[in-house]
Amino acid sequence: xxxxxxxxxxxxxxxxxxxxxxxxxxxxxxxxxxxxxxxxxxxxxxxxxxxxxxxxxxxxxxxxxxxxxxxxxxxxxxxxxxxxxxxxxxxxxxxxxxxxxxxxxxxxxxxxxxxxxxxxxxxxxxxxxxxxxxxxxxxxxxxxxxxxxxxxxxxxxxxxxxxxxxxxxxxxxxxxxxxxxxxxxxxxxxxxxxxxxxxxxxxxxxxxxxxxxxxxxxxxxxxxxxxxxxxxxxxxxxxxxxxxxxxxxxxxxxxxxxxxxxxxxxxxxxxxxxxxxxxxxxxxxxxxxxxxxxxxxxxxxxxxxxxxxxxxxxxxxxxxxxxxxxxxxxxxxxxxxxxxxxxxxxxxxxxxxxxxxxxxxxxxxxxxxxxxxxxxxxxxxxxxxxxxxxxxxxxxxxxxxxxxxxxxxxxxxxxxxxxxxxxxxxxxxxxxxxxxxxxxxxxxxxxxxxxxxxxxxxxxxxxxxxxxxxxxxxxxxxxxxxxxxxxxxxxxxxxxxx
Numbered sequence: 001x002x003x004x005x006x007x008x009x010x011x012x013x014x015x016x017x018x019x020x021x022x023x024x025x026x027x028x029x030x031x032x033x034x035x036x037x038x039x040x041x042x043x044x045x046x047x048x049x050x051x052x053x054x055x056x057x058x059x060x061x062x063x064x065x066x067x068x069x070x071x072x073x074x075x076x077x078x079x080x081x082x083x084x085x086x087x088x089x090x091x092x093x094x095x096x097x098x099x100x101x102x103x104x105x106x107x108x109x110x111x112x113x114x115x116x117x118x119x120x121x122x123x124x125x126x127x128x129x130x131x132x133x134x135x136x137x138x139x140x141x142x143x144x145x146x147x148x149x150x151x152x153x154x155x156x157x158x159x160x161x162x163x164x165x166x167x168x169x170x171x172x173x174x175x176x177x178x179x180x181x182x183x184x185x186x187x188x189x190x191x192x193x194x195x196x197x198x199x200x201x202x203x204x205x206x207x208x209x210x211x212x213x214x215x216x217x218x219x220x221x222x223x224x225x226x227x228x229x230x231x232x233x234x235x236x237x238x239x240x241x242x243x244x245x246x247x248x249x250x251x252x253x254x255x256x257x258x259x260x261x262x263x264x265x266x267x268x269x270x271x272x273x274x275x276x277x278x279x280x281x282x283x284x285x286x287x288x289x290x291x292x293x294x295x296x297x298x299x300x301x302x303x304x305x306x307x308x309x310x311x312x313x314x315x316x317x318x319x320x321x322x323x324x325x326x327x328x329x330x331x332x333x334x335x336x337x338x339x340x341x342x343x344x345x346x347x348x349x350x351x352x353x354x355x356x357x358x359x360x361x362x363x364x365x366x367x368x369x370x371x372x373x374x375x376x377x378x379x380x381x382x383x384x385x386x387x388x389x390x391x392x393x394x395x396x397x398x399x400x401x402x403x404x405x406x407x408x409x410x411x412x413x414x415x416x417x418x419x420x421x422x423x424x425x426x427x428x429x430x431x432x433x434x435x436x437x438x439x440x441x442x443x444x445x446x447x448x449x450x451x452x453x454x455x456x457x458x459x460x461x462x463x464x465x466x467x468x469x470x471x472x473x474x475x476x477x478x479x480x481x482x483x484x485x486x487x488x489x490x491x492x493x494x495x496x497x498x
Contacts, residue, residue: 016142026437033131108436212376232441259485270361275474343377404439
């Protein structure tokens with residue numbers, strides 16, 4: 001049992017409290033591949049100097065009432081030996097990749113010990129296809145959301161090119177006004193045009209927000225996705241999961257992004273739609289009878305499938321690396337910079353074999369551009385907070401679960417370090433995030449790291465028995481996108497083809 005320090009407690013966020021409801025145990029996993037074997041003493045020493053200094057990773061989540069509906073964070077002394085575990089493994093074992101997969105799958109079925117801070121690391125010093133060693137970092141989702149955790153990992157890291165400096169956090173570049181824009185800022189006609197545009201934009205925001213809120217609550221009540229071979233039912237959050245990943249070239253994704261005048265998120269969402277279309281077509285073909293197969297149809301997919309993704313949406317800017325370093329050094333309070341300030345948006349996917357594969361990107365871009373005009377995530381988050389206050393966390397958790405039950409897949413894209421980093425004393429090769437405990441049969445995560453893109457899948461073992469094939473389809477979708485934009489002459493910068 002950890003020794004509790006006499007410090008003021010900090011109330012847990014509404015979302016963190018909701019995640020303590022039985023049956024809503026969500027954990028985040030960071031599968032971290034390293035280029036060298038892990039020196040356990042060095043690894044633990046670095047953890048004590050970085051991660052353990054963070055208030056959330058050195059606090060217990062304690063219940064404040066008998067009903068178990070109110071929780072707070074209470075600082076404690078961390079015994080590193082109870083959080084970092086290393087197996088004695090045969091370095092020449094057969095199928096090391098399969099061993100790591102089985103280990104993560106087994107780990108996802110075990111609950112974290114609430115008598116200590118809600119995280120642990122498992123060191124596997126065995127060579128796999130992508131790394132010379134692997135560390136499985138398991139974190140209770142109540143500690144923080146994905147964006148906060150990535151920022152914190154960067155705060156714990158150092159650049160390989162300059163060990164004295166911390167990595168930069170990816171950020172959006174501000175739009176710079178051109179001379180033409182500045183000249184257009186004058187004149188009565190332009191003023192009227194801007195006024196009309198502003199009024200029209202306000203109308204669109206109000207209209208799209210209203211529609212999205214209606215669809216959101218309709219999904220909670222009755223509006224469900226079409227039943228498909230990969231659609232989970234109630235209780236799917238407790239079924240065994242399998243976690244697999246692929247690593248592809250991020251520059252290929254950027255090439256497609258620039259050619260299509262889209263965002264990386266648009267391309268990745270399009271790849272998810274294309275990959276899932278081919279994967280489901282294969283699944284339906286496998287169960288089709290001989291009469292249908294003799295007709296040699298172009299597709300085995302049912303028409304008009306309602307198929308949606310529940311995508312996480314961050315409601316605040318992530319804390320800067322400098323701020324988190326000050327928190328670890330005790331120079332700054334954590335208040336307001338950390339927690340689970342996220343909501344969900346429901347994104348429809350068209351499951352169909354397109355003649356032009358780039359249609360998947362065009363459609364995802366149009367969908368996401370329209371979603372950016374909606375305030376539904378903010379409104380739903382405020383409504384959820386109100387429901388927790390009035391009716392308690394159990395009601396809020398049940399409503400949230402029904403959103404996942406009503407949709408088919410979860411898709412997430414998080415930007416990572418732009419350069420190679422040293423993390424906990426060792427050079428990091430890649431990081432593949434995933435989750436367990438979500439009431440869905442399939443979760444797809446995209447994660448960038450330096451010049452790599454990691455495709456990570458968490459799948460129900462029964463409903464998605466061949467997750468490696470789905471990974472292949474997602475990877476092939478990106479390759480097809482690249483080949484198509486080159487073939488159509490859409491790549492403007494010839495240097496990108498080198």
